[in-house]
Amino acid sequence: MSKFFETKIEFLKGIGPQKASSLNTELRIFTFGDLIQHYPFRYEDRSQFYKIKDLSDELSAVQIKGQIKSVTAVTKGKKRIVATFADDTGTMELIWFQGFKWIAKSLKTNVDLIVYGKPNLYGRKFSIAHPEIELPTESVLTKGLQPVYNTTEKLKNKFLDSKAIGKHMQTLLETAPQHITETLPDYLIQKFKLISKREAVVNIHFPKNQKLLDEAKRRLKFEELFYVQLKLLKLKVTRKRDYQGMVFKNIPTLNNFYNEHLPFELTNAQKKVIREIYKDLCSGKQMNRLLQGDVGSGKTIVAFICMLMAIDNGAQGCLMAPTEILADQHYKGLKEFADKLNISISLLRGSTKQKERKIIHEQLESGELKIIIGTHALIEDVVKFNNLGLCIIDEQHRFGVAQRAKLWKKNTGTPPHVLVMTATPIPRTLAMTLYGDLDVSVIDELPAGRKPIKTIHQYDKNRLKIFGFMKEQIELGRQVYIVYPLIEESEMVDFKNLMDGYESISRAFPEYQISIVHGKMKPDAKEFEMSRFLKNETQIMVATTVIEVGVNVPNASVMIIENAERFGLSQLHQLRGRVGRGADQSYCILMTDFKISRESKTRIETMVRTNNGFEIADVDLKLRGPGDLAGTQQSGVLDLLVSDLSQDAAILQASRDVATEILEEDPSLDLPKNKNIKMHIESLSKTAVNWSRIS
Ligand code: ADP
Ligand code: MG
DSSP, rough: GGGGGSBBBGSTTTHHOOOHHHHHHOEEEEEEEEHHTTSEEEEEEEOOOOOOOOOTTTTOSEEEEEEEEEEEEEEEESSSSEEEEEEEEEEEEEEESSOHHHHHHHHHSEEEEEEEEEEEEEEEEEESSEEEEOOOOHHHHHHEEEOOOOOOOOHHHOOHHHHHHHHHHHHHHHOOOOOGOOOSSSSHHTOOOOHHHHHHHHHSOOSSSSSHHHHHHHHHHHHHHHHHHHHHHHEEEEEEEOOOOOOOOOHHHHHIIIIIOOOOOHHHHHHHHHHHHHHHHHTOOOEEEEEEOTSSSOOOHHHHHHHHHHTTTTTTTEEEOOSHHHHHHHHHHHHHHHHTOOHHHHHHHHOOOOOHHHHHHHHHHTTTOOEEEEEEGGGGGTTSSSSSEEEEEGGGGGGGHHHHHHHHTTSSSSOOOOEEEESSSSOHHHHHHHHSSSSEEEOOOOTTOOOOEEEEEEEEEGGHHHHHHHHHHTTOOEEEEEEEOOOGGHHHHHHHHHHHHHHHHHHHHHOOOOOETTTOOOOOHHHHHHHHTTTSSEEEEEEEEGGGOOOOTTTEEEHHHHGGSSSOOOHHHHHHTSSSOOSSSSSSEEEEEEEOOOHHHHHHHHHHHOOHHHHHHHHHHHHHHHGGTTOOOOOGGGGOOHHHHHTOHHHHHHHHHHHHHHHOOOTTTTTTHHHHHHHHHHHHHHHSSSGGTTT
């Protein structure tokens, strides 16, 4: 790697200590390497000229060649200077609302000029407000694509707007290219017809033409995604090589469970996934597997069956859930099975009493207790296992990486096998990147006999109709959820909405019992209300999103979501997943105000159109970008500089495939042809800073 890119930014001609300090704090640009990787976020197309007759107000900024014919100062209404500008096809106006003196002095009439700006249509005349004006010199006429750089208000005040950053970039690029070395081996460059690293870096800043810009982007994206994938796959390979796994071959209890106690026929998808996991658990290597399955696809029973594999071979199993309600529910469901099989099972939560806790700790350590279900309480240091064989994490996106790691350090000898389950379907590209080091199993089928949930969008003003519908459903014996948003910043207002809603429901349905559950309630009180609803002692459950994850009340068939426009797509999908769990036709009703944003509209329309979690996840990725999706916040792998997971699926797949091939042939990257790769990986791991990607 070249030392050149470690040079402090203040040593670039024209920058100096003051500007350097602003660049440090505002954009985290410290070195030449950081600056050169401050890639433009878009480009202005200065390669084309428009004629006035071809303008439309749909266009973004355009440039036009012509002459100013006259200049007038308008004092009526808002003070402004208006210039008439003409080319050989028509006339338009240029308008300024400030800087009058300077403009009046410098505007030249009847000379050729180039103006640049966004055309607006007022009446039948086009105008550009505050256009850029330049003389048609050689350099202006051959500008081509101009980079636009991210900057901040503070930097603009320090004379570091996008244009200025571009100037500094030009200075840097006078000397930088000779220091840029190739990071990919020749055979990959040829195979994928990539341009060189040097050419790519120069052209991503100052593209000679659109084609070269596209080539530059493709090259840099490929490199970026290739190294992310290679790193993840290498981790997987090393783990498989270095970590032994306990072998869980004998499964008498499991067979007994299958033959005697299975409450329903497993779906083919469940069977397939169980086979995949069993194969892992017999392999002698540690399993690290992600189990994806849409809400209601039946992951819990799969988890239980896998725990039986561990128990049948003298090990213990644990299942960690993100909330107390969910842990309780798992515990109750699985205890029924465990009791039939004479397997000890306990529940450990934050609210577990000290005395009981002590007993659980002792029994876990002695090995007497075989299955433990719990919340975060499981990762506390005091919790020790005799022989933890399988660690299952439900709704894993709610846990941080560090929390997960703590759990699988619970065994001193061989690490436990790890199964993480998620009901938040994520697009393939994101899964490959977020969980690229895990093996993935997917339950892509719902149990038979489920009717697809009908989803309906309703405006608030139709509330009476909805009340009527609720009544019908309750009279048929069903139960109803009504969910209110509760988001922290506006908690007080939200809380009032929830309470008002509860009161108006109570008034509208005096003949029914109504539960309320929200985050401010004590765990016992929540639990009490949830269990009343579960037993059908209450018919309506008014709640916040605390019920979002996992709760299972098969008799509930109507989910009403208030202010649905305020929920994210994956949250809406999770909430909807609370119904449709029994044999009855279920409904999800999304209530919104009449006026909602375009993005909210897309979310609601998507929900109405499809029940498919993966399709929903794709739309979500497009709407929000990967950085905001559930679970990605704690992940460094998504610090992508040039790639966009919602658009670059093809490049990602190609780079992952070829990375897999390379590691199969040469796991330690010792072959001469992979020298570049090895060197680059080493430089990447030596330093956490960005510039290493350059050299
Ligand atoms: P999730 O994947 O969302 O965690 P659960 O494990 O809670 O789903 O299962 C949802 C419901 O479906 C539960 O009531 C469960 O008992 C039931 N279930 C699971 N598998 C099957 C199956 N193969 N056939 C019928 N019902 C099933
Ligand atoms: Mg679940």
